[in-house]
Amino acid sequence: MRIEIWADVVCAWAYIGKRRLEKALAGPARADAGAEVVWRPFRIDPTAPDQAIPIEEAYRDPLVDAALRQCAPGLSPAENRVRVSRIAADEGLGLEWGAAWRASSHDAHRLLHLAREHGSAALQNEVAEQVMKAHFIDGDDISDRRRLKMVAIRSGFAEGEELLDTDAGDREVRELLLIGKARGITTSPTIVVGDRALAGAQPPEAIADFLAGGDSKREMPEEVQRLRWAESLLGRHDPLGALALLKPLLDDHADDLNVRRIAARGYFHSAQLTRARDLLEQLIIDAPDDSYARLMLGRTLQRLGNESQASLHLKMATAMTPEFA
Structure with missing residues (x-):
């Protein structure tokens, strides 16, 4: 044990x-x-x-x-x-x-x-x-x-x-x-x-x-565990910590959509808006049906002061997922 x-x-x-x-x-x-x-x-x-x-x-x-x-x-x-x-x-x-x-x-x-x-x-x-x-x-x-x-x-x-x-x-x-x-x-x-x-x-x-309760533990790949830890830190309002834990995954699994989504959230919530925009723009090209990525991109563009483009992505996100309205 x-x-x-x-x-x-x-x-x-x-x-x-x-x-x-x-x-x-x-x-x-x-x-x-x-x-x-x-x-x-x-x-x-x-x-x-x-x-x-x-x-x-x-x-x-x-x-x-x-x-x-x-x-x-x-x-x-x-x-x-x-x-x-x-x-x-x-x-x-x-x-x-x-x-x-x-x-x-x-x-x-x-x-x-x-x-x-x-x-x-x-x-x-x-x-x-x-x-x-x-x-x-x-x-x-x-x-x-x-x-x-x-x-x-x-x-x-x-x-x-x-x-x-x-x-x-x-x-x-x-x-x-x-x-x-x-x-x-x-x-x-x-x-x-x-x-x-x-x-x-x-x-x-x-x-x-x-x-005496034992040491049972659900085994999962290290990459999945690290992804979940990064998500947890975002939920605890520590985007920089999330990005720090996410870095090995960004280095080794940069094409993974989940890794990029969480990284985009980390950049957005740590006010690294240009990085968030660049990542999200590529993400919606690779996954055009990702309504949440469009929502994040719209909000990122709003904070960058680009209201016209932001409005376009926010409307598309809402049309795809009405709950985003």
């Missing part, structure tokens, strides 16, 4: 969730079942500065304070920190607990990705352990590559020391963040098995019950 953990390594609940998952996997129901745990990136603080700042200074930022209050309604940030620290201690993470820095986790996610790519899921899991220990227990700035290199060495991933100085893993991590968004991941941690997801650092018993 493959168990994916979509989580941010600067999220306290991710570390707590890791311990709870380990307890669930060690239980009698799962002890001999075998499982591959794979860490996937999530960002709870995508606006964290490249240069880390002391956490106490960050807490004085009104925006950070407001975000923390939303995470724990009814509690002040200080009260919530005490609560989380107690829970962490109960999970065996020690009494000395708490991040010292508001730090970007991007390079840490690169290190996790590279550990699996160049090593194994087990190595990646150890890197995740050591990164979160550094952040929450040792008080290290994990956005500092010098610190991350030490983490890599302690984890048995010496190769990661040199890889961190390159852009290795950068594209893959950014793409995985988009895939997570397309799949509806909104909480750190979220455990995913097959097509099922369990959000939050649930108790070990709840995790064990979830895992």
Whole structure:
């Protein structure tokens, strides 16, 4: 069974969730079942500065304070920190607990990705352990590559020391963040098995019950899955993300009508109107009965200020599909 953990390594609940998952996997129901745990990136603080700042200074930022209050309604940030620290201690993470820095986790996610790519899921899991220990227990700035290199060495991933100085893993991590968004991941941690997801650092018993549901998943070609993810991002108002996921399909399957339709929507909703127009004009030549393509072309031409041509295509789209009126 493959168990994916979509989580941010600067999220306290991710570390707590890791311990709870380990307890669930060690239980009698799962002890001999075998499982591959794979860490996937999530960002709870995508606006964290490249240069880390002391956490106490960050807490004085009104925006950070407001975000923390939303995470724990009814509690002040200080009260919530005490609560989380107690829970962490109960999970065996020690009494000395708490991040010292508001730090970007991007390079840490690169290190996790590279550990699996160049090593194994087990190595990646150890890197995740050591990164979160550094952040929450040792008080290290994990956005500092010098610190991350030490983490890599302690984890048995010496190769990661040199890889961190390159852009290795950068594209893959950014793409995985988009895939997570397309799949509806909104909480750190979220455990995913097959097509099922369990959000939050649930108790070990709840995790064990979830895992007992198995890992059934509808298999589909990678190209179809990528197309669906791009559609999902459009539905989540992220046209640039949709285009980023769609790029390999545009490179390799540029003649596919579905690929071109979704790309045209991405260009339109990201205000790349000239690209949308060019793609749609060719699309209605190749598929003259595509009323939706004509509708999109008409709306694109409207936004480009070409009312006369826009009117022609909108009338044709309505005649073909009256619901477009």
